[in-house]
Structure formats: C-alpha cells, structure tokens
Amino acid sequence: MRVSAPPEKGRANRALLAFLAEKLGLGRSDLEIVAGSGNRDKIVRVSGLGPEELARRLAALAMKTESP
Numbered sequence: 001m002r003v004s005a006p007p008e009k010g011r012a013n014r015a016l017l018a019f020l021a022e023k024l025g026l027g028r029s030d031l032e033i034v035a036g037s038g039n040r041d042k043i044v045r046v047s048g049l050g051p052e053e054l055a056r057r058l059a060a061l062a063m064k065t066e067s068p
C-alpha cells in the first residue's frame with residue numbers, strides 16, 4: 001500500500017499504522033512495525049486479533065480496495 005505522508009521522521013510509518021488501525025477496527029497501540037521501519041517493505045505486529053480474524057479482516061479490506 002502507499003501512503004501520502006512523506007517518509008521523513010517516521011511520518012509515513014505513523015500514517016500506515018493509523019490507516020491499518022482504522023481499517024482493521026483496532027487501536028493504534030495494537031499495531032507495531034517490528035521490521036523495516038526505514039524500508040519500503042515492513043513487518044507489522046498486530047495484537048488483539050486471532051490469526052483467523054486478522055486474515056478475514058485483511059481479506060475484506062483487500063476486496064474493498066480492489067473494486068473498480
């Protein structure tokens with residue numbers, strides 16, 4: 001995904017986490033970048049959801065963004 005915030009002083013990372021928290025229905029504190037904070041590719045830790053529920057929410061989010 002792309003965010004419009006510039007990659008300066010962590011702004012893009014904060015924008016990414018805020019977007020994911022909102023779309024996944026989580027609090028911002030439930031998400032953490034655990035690898036790649038300075039790179040394009042990142043690994044985000046998600047707390048508060050089981051793997052199945054996280055997969056379901058991500059799939060639903062992907063379906064919404066793929067629609068024309």
